[in-house]
Amino acid sequence: MSKGTLFDKVWDLHTVGVLPSGQTQLFIGLHLIHEVTSPQAFAMLRERGLKVLFPERTVATVDHIVPTANQARPFADTLAEEMMQELEKNVQEHNIRFYNIGSGNQGIVHVIAPELGLTQPGMTIACGDSHTSTHGAFGAIAFGIGTSQVRDVLASQTLSLSKLKVRKIEVNGALKPGVYAKDVILHIIHTLGVKGGVGYAYEYAGSTFANMNMEERMTVCNMSIEGGARCGYVNPDQVTYDYLQNREFAPQGADWDKAVAWWDSLRSDVDAVYDDVVVFNAEDIPPTVTWGITPGQGIGIDQIIPSPDYLPDEERFIAKEAYEYMDLAPGQPIRGTKIDVCFIGSCTNGRISDLREAAKVAQGRRVANGIKAFVVPGSERVKKQAEAEGLDRIFTEAGFEWREPGCSMCLAMNPDKLMGRQISASSSNRNFKGRQGSASGRTLLMSPAMVAAAAIAGEVTDVREFLQG
Helix, strand or coil, X not given: CCECCHHHHHHHHCEEEECCCCCEEEECCEEEECCCCCHHHHHHHHXXXXXXXXXXHEEEECCCCCCXXXXXXXXXXXXXXXXXXXXXXXXXXXXXXEXXXXXXXCECHHHHHHHHCCXXXXXXXXXXXXXXXXXXXXXXXXXXXXXXXXXXXXXHCEEEXXXXXXEEEEEECCXXXXXXXXXXXXXXXXXXXXXXXXXXXXXXXXXXXXXXXXXXXXXXXXXHHHHCCCEEEECCCHHHHHHXXXXXXXXXXXXXXXXXXXXXXXXXXXXXXXXXXXXXXXXHCCCEEECCCCCCCEEECCCECCCHHHCCHHHHHHHHHHHHHHCCXXXXXXXCCECCEEEECHHHHCCHHHHXXXXXXXXXXXXXXXXXXXXXCCEHXXXXXXXXXXXXXXXXXXXXXXXXXXXXXXXXXXXCCCCCCCEEEECCCCCCCCCCCCCCCEEEECCHHHHHHHHHHCECCCHHHCCCC
């Protein structure tokens, strides 16, 4: 078993006790909630006559069901409006901090918590959303949980969890131009498999991660769950501290210096013991695109769709299913695949640095005829910053739609959906069947810059050609 890692230290510090089942009762320092997985949890509390134990440790926003084209209330979707009203009622009843539309701080839950300095090293964080692993970028241990567990955290501020093993994933070297954090995590998932991380926490290390900014680290940690890992994290360092300093909920004054000293102490020891170690070379990672129906079915932009004959036995069945569903054939190049919709946004790639990289590709160019392309900032703060920098004008002049913040077409629990057999180039995190709103719609995952390039070309293309000269 692992020893001396950040995961071990944070786990031990938050252990309340060991249950008869052998699971750990873990204290949760920060609980993030939204409108989709919380209504049932609050209803369960009412049924049992319970209150929220530590309301000051819960923070709410709205993101999944909010429309991004027109956010006027009441929403046109009556179910979405009901969910909004239910959350508004619950946060008021239980005195929970709430960032609603128009507050200046509303947005995707995994975007706003870091922005506000709520996410900090050494914390345990839970949210009723798979991609809570995002917050591990700060050296936190963050778990996505189900509705019954949302109830448990509201009522007790604890979770019952089995301790994970720790795999160190080391990536060293400099990424080539046109290769981004999204490509790094897609490459890792492709190599280790979508089930490779089951039972593990992933610790991301090496010079490549040391040189990433916080938003790039968040992109990688965000998709840890897509590789089967329950959480993923990066040890905190000066990059982390520079990002957090002076944010609203970060420690201030003398408390800041004390916090940094403590955060430093939580870093994995030099002689830490890991359950497994995997090493990658950054120079080997190409711009990567998924071709199938899992995030692990990815290939480099210059590669061909693999034949089942060259796949491990356990991957052949899902590969055959993917060929049929995606209308793609073994031996076919992914480059040149025609697309219908281009989506830039999500908790994976809806931050300001993502929009800047996509805008570099879009500037002075035009979206291809017949392509629906739109950009959805991850939060009201991101939207405001992007507009201050003129990114919105770059996108709209190129033919992209500029939207209001929300989860949008990442999971399509809102009006932003694929139609029929449309195929999308998407900067989001999942390419499952029906994920983007159509039971037969198809999704190709890639970096925001690659999505922008696809929008302009009208097909999957190599972003590196758009970055030359």
